[in-house]
Amino acid sequence: MxxxxxxxxxxxxxxxxxxxxxxxxxxxxxxxxxxxxxxxxxxxxxxxxxxxxxxxxxxxxxxxxxxxxxxxxxxxxxxxxxxxxxxxxxxxxxxxxxxxxxxxxxxxxxxxxxxxxxxxxxxxxxxxxxxxxxxxxxxxxxxxxxxxxxxxxxxxxxxxxxxxxxxxxxxxxxxxxxxxxxxxxxxxxxxxxxxxxxxxxxxxxxxxxxxxxVDVKAFHPPDRPRKKDQLSLLFSGVMDYLPNENAMRWFVDNVWPELTETYPQVKLVIAGMNPSQSIINMADDERITVTGYVDDMLACYHEATVFIAPFQIARGVQNKILQAFSCGLPVVTTEVGAEGIECSDGTHYLKATTQQEFVRQIGKLHDDPRCYSRIAANALELVNDKFSxxxxxxxxxxxxxxxxxx
Missing domain, CATH: 3.40.50.2000 (Glycogen Phosphorylase B;)
Known part of the structure; x- marks a missing residue:
């Protein structure tokens, strides 16, 4: 043909x-x-x-x-x-x-x-x-x-x-x-x-x-268990793309102050090419790392303990969420972030809309090992079953x- x-x-x-x-x-x-x-x-x-x-x-x-x-x-x-x-x-x-x-x-x-x-x-x-x-x-x-x-x-x-x-x-x-x-x-x-x-x-x-x-050979869970006593958040994407930039601006402006007050040890990594100046400026907070282009995104997924996708605007399917699922990394996202993926709140991911909900759901994954393991396992199973x-x-x-x- x-x-x-x-x-x-x-x-x-x-x-x-x-x-x-x-x-x-x-x-x-x-x-x-x-x-x-x-x-x-x-x-x-x-x-x-x-x-x-x-x-x-x-x-x-x-x-x-x-x-x-x-x-x-x-x-x-x-x-x-x-x-x-x-x-x-x-x-x-x-x-x-x-x-x-x-x-x-x-x-x-x-x-x-x-x-x-x-x-x-x-x-x-x-x-x-x-x-x-x-x-x-x-x-x-x-x-x-x-x-x-x-x-x-x-x-x-x-x-x-x-x-x-x-x-x-x-x-x-x-x-x-x-x-x-x-x-x-x-x-x-x-x-x-x-x-x-x-x-x-x-x-x-x-x-x-x-x-x-999802390429499950390229995106897979780490060989060693994650250090769940740490709280390391990850967001990945092209960082001059409006939905990605808007998501992180909203998160850092609205969620980050309360989250850092509740969990002072929390870290945030924003990984992806072409960060805009507003994204770069977020690294002024020593707890936030803006990587720019990353050769090995898998390492970022393995080092994180929670993936956040605080989208306020989005269309289609978010590959980054599927990749997090495939790496056994629990996800907290908005309704529009999960839209297009046949997944269920409370089973495959945790949904959050407001700043208080993001703090609560991130905290739930950090404080409840059973919840953490269940969400990660269910999401990984979903990817293997339906996203080939x-x-x-x-x-x-x-x-x-x-x-x-x-």
Missing amino acids: NIVVLSHRLPFPPNKGEKIRTYNQLEHLRKQGCTVTIFCTIDSEEELALARQYENESGFKVETVSSGLKKPAMLIGLLSGRALTVSNFYNRTLQTRFNAFIQHNEVDAIYCTSSAMAEYLFKGDSTVTQKVADRRDLIDFMDLDSDKWRQYREVSSFPMSLVYRYEESTLTQYESRIQQRFDECIFISSNEVELFNMKLNDQPANLKVIGNG WEASNEELYELFKQPLAG
């Missing part, structure tokens, strides 16, 4: 949420003997070198072009009424190369890794824009992006709230257009599909759920193989 992938980011190395998902999906296609050609933009010479490394390691062909000047492109998109997200990932040179490849090669399927990449089908020549009888066109929305911008708007002040409102509105219309054009529209959880159904006021048959998995990359990737492969309707 000859598959063309339009990827909004180079899926290598798999060091952040959406890249982890796409990387594992493409690995499965490789193991099935598929021929894969990836089209994506890159931002630096370093990323170009990574693309060549990925080609050598995977056997895929990776067609890259420089992403160029994104701000002028986004301004032009804004003036034309196009979503900023779409303008950000659209590149005319990449479009030309993609068109030429489709014209001169027999392609069994086109796979877009985000809603923004649908633009290359909408703006392509006739061999691209039209549905073809012997080609499947699939798109992985992952999350419903328009609702993410709604959440951003609700936690932002003017003028950014106005920008986010624009993005929410334009993407809502764009997502509906995508649903009508593609053979299959894939989401990371049933929550996302239900939300899209509500927006469409319909239940189209081409909306499918394919969940994330092999199972979810096979579901995707079956969608590629399905005959076209009509």
